[in-house]
Amino acid sequence: MRKKWALFIFIFFSASLLFLVKSDPFKGVFGFFLKPFWNFESILSEKIKNFFSSYFFLVEIKRENQKLKEENLKLRQELTYFVEREILYQKLEKLYKIEPPFQYPQVVAKIIYKAVDPFSDQIIINKGSKDGIMPQMPVLALIANEGVGLVGQVVETHKNWSRIILLTDPSFAADVKILRTQDRAILKGKGEKYCSLEFLPLYSEAKTGDTIITSGQDLIYPEGLLVGTLTNLSKDPQGLFKKGEVKPAVDLYNLNWVVILLKIPEISM
Amino acid sequence: MDGKIFFNTFLPLLIIISFLKGVFVYITSYSPLDFYSAFCLALIPLLSLNIYSFLSIFLLSLLKALETYYASLLFIVLYFLFFLSFQHLKKIFKTETKFFLFLFWGISLLLLIIIKTILFFDTLSLAVLDYNFWLNFIVKILGYFFLTFLFCIGFYILFKGMIGQTHV
Structure with missing residues (x-):
């Protein structure tokens, strides 16, 4: 009889433990109650930030600089787009076929909490599964209502909030290519300001300053999204590939709004 | 900790500190230490075994869990x-x-750092870990440890002053 009870208790605790680890009900419920608090916190933080940046720095120069930066990023994005189109059309001329362009619906979300620490770079946004957001969806930055570059990926969704890992988070990885040379490589976050670029072919003629875009080969991020600029290119210790660092195109630490591409994941996690 | 201290002191303090932490991180986009662990570790020596102590620890662990996936x-x-x-x-x-x-x-912080490091390297998939990476990592770990430790001391002094007794 005692053995039966022990077995029953063991099964009950194992099932409860499995349920708690797998579904994690606390987070969803607790996050739901904390959302208004996070909203208030983000609004106040933004106001404080704007106050200090407006009055303690050179107001006009900063605004002009910001405008020029935005314009520059927009132009870079446009340039990236047109260079990519040019390369694509050159290929298509040879192949005599045209692929249809892709369009995904977008959801604009506000960052309500920044969960950053020395080991991870994550943000929490005010949109969740009820807005159609699913894990693995790509996240872009918004500048003057236009997506300019890749910011990260959705990793956790709840009813009215979601968690996003930034490019610099150690768990982030994407298949990318050098825009100029079209050589593919893997971009990985490492918990630092810049990302790591690995497995770039040894024969690649890439050089520092080259623009990095998504290749679309990982079936998660659409092709041609601006990622960043290549820095510190060198051979890896084994001498089989080249490695480097990538400076993200989007200023990840001054984000307030993001755009989520509602692209349904083609592969499961 | 009795109900009076829990509702009149602990909860308002937790809300204020969480709010200040959130605003600081939102503005600077940088957090070199672990606020909630420092808060929890500073509170533990002042607690005795009762339902409100359990509730405080539970709330703190949930707040910490929301920061990670x-x-x-x-x-x-x-x-x-x-x-x-x-x-x-x-x-x-x-x-x-x-x-x-x-x-x-x-x-406790050492144990926390060991767990954080294991989780960090579990998610990290870099093929090459160069000298700069290790240097940055060591600086981050040391900064994390000492700053969290300093906040533990600070929070302990604050809690002791507010609660006014050794064990509640």
Whole structure:
């Protein structure tokens, strides 16, 4: 009889433990109650930030600089787009076929909490599964209502909030290519300001300053999204590939709004 | 901790500190230390075994869990482990001394850092870890440890001043 009870208790605790680890009900419920608090916190933080940046720095120069930066990023994005189109059309001329362009619906979300620490770079946004957001969806930055570059990926969704890992988070990885040379490589976050670029072919003629875009080969991020600029290119210790660092195109630490591409994941996690 | 202290002191303090932490991180986009762990470790020596103490530890572990994508259970288990081990150690050692408190915080933070490091390297998939990476990592770890430790001391002084007694 005692053995039966022990077995029953063991099964009950194992099932409860499995349920708690797998579904994690606390987070969803607790996050739901904390959302208004996070909203208030983000609004106040933004106001404080704007106050200090407006009055303690050179107001006009900063605004002009910001405008020029935005314009520059927009132009870079446009340039990236047109260079990519040019390369694509050159290929298509040879192949005599045209692929249809892709369009995904977008959801604009506000960052309500920044969960950053020395080991991870994550943000929490005010949109969740009820807005159609699913894990693995790509996240872009918004500048003057236009997506300019890749910011990260959705990793956790709840009813009215979601968690996003930034490019610099150690768990982030994407298949990318050098825009100029079209050589593919893997971009990985490492918990630092810049990302790591690995497995770039040894024969690649890439050089520092080259623009990095998504290749679309990982079936998660659409092709041609601006990622960043290549820095510190060198051979890896084994001498089989080249490695480097990538400076993200989007200023990840001054984000307030993001755009989520509602692209349904083609592969499961 | 009784209900009066929990509702009149602990909860308002937790809300204020969480709010200040959130605003600071939102503005600077940088957090070199672990606020919630420092808060929890500073609070543990002032708690005794009762329902409100459990509730405080539970709330803190949930707040910490929301900062990561790991299961809440991990931080619930970890924070309760710190709390229950301190309660057990109270029976064996003289826990009111500075030396014991520093030792407890140091060991707890070391355990926390070991777990964080394991989780960090579990998610990290870099093929090559170069000299600069290791240098940055060591600086981050040391900064994380010492700043969290300093906040533990700061929070402990603050809580002791507010609560006004050694064990509640």
